[in-house]
Amino acid sequence: MQTTIFNQQQSIFNRFIAEIRDTSIQTDPMRFRRNIERMGEIMAYEISKVLPHEVKDVKTPLGIAQENVMTEEPVIASILRAGLPMHQGLLNYFDRAENAFVSAYRKYNEKGDFDIHIEYISSPSLDDKVVILSDPMLATGTSIELAYKALLVKGKPKHVHIASLIASEAGVQYVQNMFKDEPVTLWLGAVDAELSSKSYIIPGIGDAGDLAYGSKI
Numbered sequence: 001m002q003t004t005i006f007n008q009q010q011s012i013f014n015r016f017i018a019e020i021r022d023t024s025i026q027t028d029p030m031r032f033r034r035n036i037e038r039m040g041e042i043m044a045y046e047i048s049k050v051l052p053h054e055v056k057d058v059k060t061p062l063g064i065a066q067e068n069v070m071t072e073e074p075v076i077a078s079i080l081r082a083g084l085p086m087h088q089g090l091l092n093y094f095d096r097a098e099n100a101f102v103s104a105y106r107k108y109n110e111k112g113d114f115d116i117h118i119e120y121i122s123s124p125s126l127d128d129k130v131v132i133l134s135d136p137m138l139a140t141g142t143s144i145e146l147a148y149k150a151l152l153v154k155g156k157p158k159h160v161h162i163a164s165l166i167a168s169e170a171g172v173q174y175v176q177n178m179f180k181d182e183p184v185t186l187w188l189g190a191v192d193a194e195l196s197s198k199s200y201i202i203p204g205i206g207d208a209g210d211l212a213y214g215s216k217i
């Protein structure tokens with residue numbers, strides 16, 4: 001499966017990743033959300049390079065220009081709630097995209113184990129569409145898996161681009177294995193080595209949803 005890991009190259013993207021990890025900067029939730037949005041924008045730009053393009057005539061006030069432009073818009077599908085700022089970043093560039101949202105949250109029991117619950121889905125038809133499935137965190141990979149399966153009720157995409165900012169090695173392997181026979185491309189900001197006993201990414205960033213929107217009860 002084609003997998004791009006952004007922080008393996010030098011770019012301004014790495015400063016944004018560093019800032020969302022940094023506890024002294026995480027105290028500013030607006031900066032946290034905006035950094036995630038900015039990384040969504042950069043990912044949109046990189047993903048756009050592999051989407052179908054065609055040379056079109058463009059009428060200017062002084063003549064005809066030929067430009068190689070995208071011929072179809074993706075559907076941006078994001079996992080609530082931490083996916084919201086990244087969704088906005090992707091949508092800032094793919095501004096004519098259709099949009100889908102899936103809720104997925106970890107419901108913990110007394111033992112500290114959790115199940116992932118999907119209770120909400122809102123999506124256009126996905127039949128034969130290019131879908132960007134976005135979630136800033138890919139820890140075990142279960143949220144991506146369940147969100148994708150829930151979205152299939154809305155149709156079978158022709159290609160899925162999975163976009164995550166921080167992933168764990170185990171989560172990447174899980175997703176690569178799950179989608180090994182499917183037309184899926186992975187776009188990752190950084191891949192961290194470990195998962196904690198509570199399935200948090202180490203060193204990771206902590207809880208992305210809480211950092212963006214505050215703790216929940």
Ligand SMILES: O=P(O)(O)OC[C@H]1O[C@H](OP(=O)(O)OP(=O)(O)O)[C@H](O)[C@@H]1O
Nearest residue numbers: 081082105106137139140141142143209
């Ligand atoms: O790969 P996984 O092990 O499934 O973990 C990743 C998921 O965890 C986070 O959501 P969370 O459940 O914390 O919900 P939230 O966005 O509402 O905080 C994150 O945004 C992913 O959706």
Ligand SMILES: O=c1cc[nH]c(=O)[nH]1
Nearest residue numbers: 139200201206207208
């Ligand atoms: O490290 C993690 C794992 C899941 N969800 C998060 O927000 N962070």
Ligand SMILES: [Mg+2]
Nearest residue numbers: 207208209210
């Ligand atoms: Mg969370």
